[in-house]
Amino acid sequence: MGTPRVRFYHDHVLVKEGGTRQRTPWHQDQPYYNVDGQGVSAWIALDPVPEDGCLELVGGSHRGPWLMPRTFLRKEARWFPEGSLAELPDIDADPHRFDIRRFELQPGDAVFFDFLTVHGAPGFPHRGRRRILSLRYLSAAARHAPRTWRTSPPFDDLDAELPAGAPMDHPLFPVVWPAS
Numbered sequence: 001m002g003t004p005r006v007r008f009y010h011d012h013v014l015v016k017e018g019g020t021r022q023r024t025p026w027h028q029d030q031p032y033y034n035v036d037g038q039g040v041s042a043w044i045a046l047d048p049v050p051e052d053g054c055l056e057l058v059g060g061s062h063r064g065p066w067l068m069p070r071t072f073l074r075k076e077a078r079w080f081p082e083g084s085l086a087e088l089p090d091i092d093a094d095p096h097r098f099d100i101r102r103f104e105l106q107p108g109d110a111v112f113f114d115f116l117t118v119h120g121a122p123g124f125p126h127r128g129r130r131r132i133l134s135l136r137y138l139s140a141a142a143r144h145a146p147r148t149w150r151t152s153p154p155f156d157d158l159d160a161e162l163p164a165g166a167p168m169d170h171p172l173f174p175v176v177w178p179a180s
Contacts, residue, residue: 059099
């Protein structure tokens with residue numbers, strides 16, 4: 001990230017049971033968050049992940065721009081007015097037009113990617129399950145950006161403690177590097 005300090009932002013666990021057919025749609029993480037500025041996601045395998053069941057990333061997409069975030073199931077533009085952001089290209093219609101990257105992972109392997117990287121994940125047509133620990137980190141340049149929509153995670157009432165445009169200097173976001 002080229003930053004003198006890294007803060008922890010949030011975590012969650014992603015699970016796909018064996019035989020899952022539903023894909024996680026292509027998207028960027030940035031529009032769903034209450035921060036502006038650079039951040040990275042870590043996608044850490046807790047189980048073996050064959051390449052055809054792994055996170056897929058579009059190489060170079062981290063350069064932006066922001067693309068229209070839509071709800072995963074109904075594809076509604078709930079957060080930004082229609083036409084205000086560029087639409088996500090239909091990657092599945094012609095995947096060979098894109099530099100799609102995916103990896104075979106063993107437990108403990110991690111993939112790090114920018115909040116603006118377009119990514120998604122196929123179903124998991126294998127036996128067992130695919131458990132992923134997802135950790136999110138913020139650069140020192142990240143700033144609080146209260147949104148008019150419910151962010152993920154929501155961080156309810158944070159705007160009462162951290163003004164818009166302020167560094168993410170708050171106990172919810174501890175400094176993880178460099179270690180003090």
